[in-house]
Amino acid sequence: MSAPLSICWFRQDLRLADNPALVAAAAHGRILPVFILDDDSAGADRMGAASRWWLHHSLVDLNAALGGKLHVARGDARDILPALA
Structure with missing residues (x-):
């Protein structure tokens, strides 16, 4: 059993x-x-180019630190999280 x-x-x-x-x-x-x-969460529409750059590179680094196991999705978390469970 896992x-x-x-x-x-x-x-x-x-x-x-x-x-x-x-x-x-x-x-x-x-x-x-x-x-x-x-994209519909509070503040998502205010993300400028510098914030998007920072987020992208932070996620790349996080994924590398996790051994390539980071699951990245775009959309409503209320739909995505139950689908992953």
């Missing part, structure tokens, strides 16, 4: 070190790290 899968949803806190959500997810077994870009 260990249970915990979804670790990265939102604004993209750090691995001292990340309480990641620590809690890891305590339960396998982890599915997820980042969702929700």
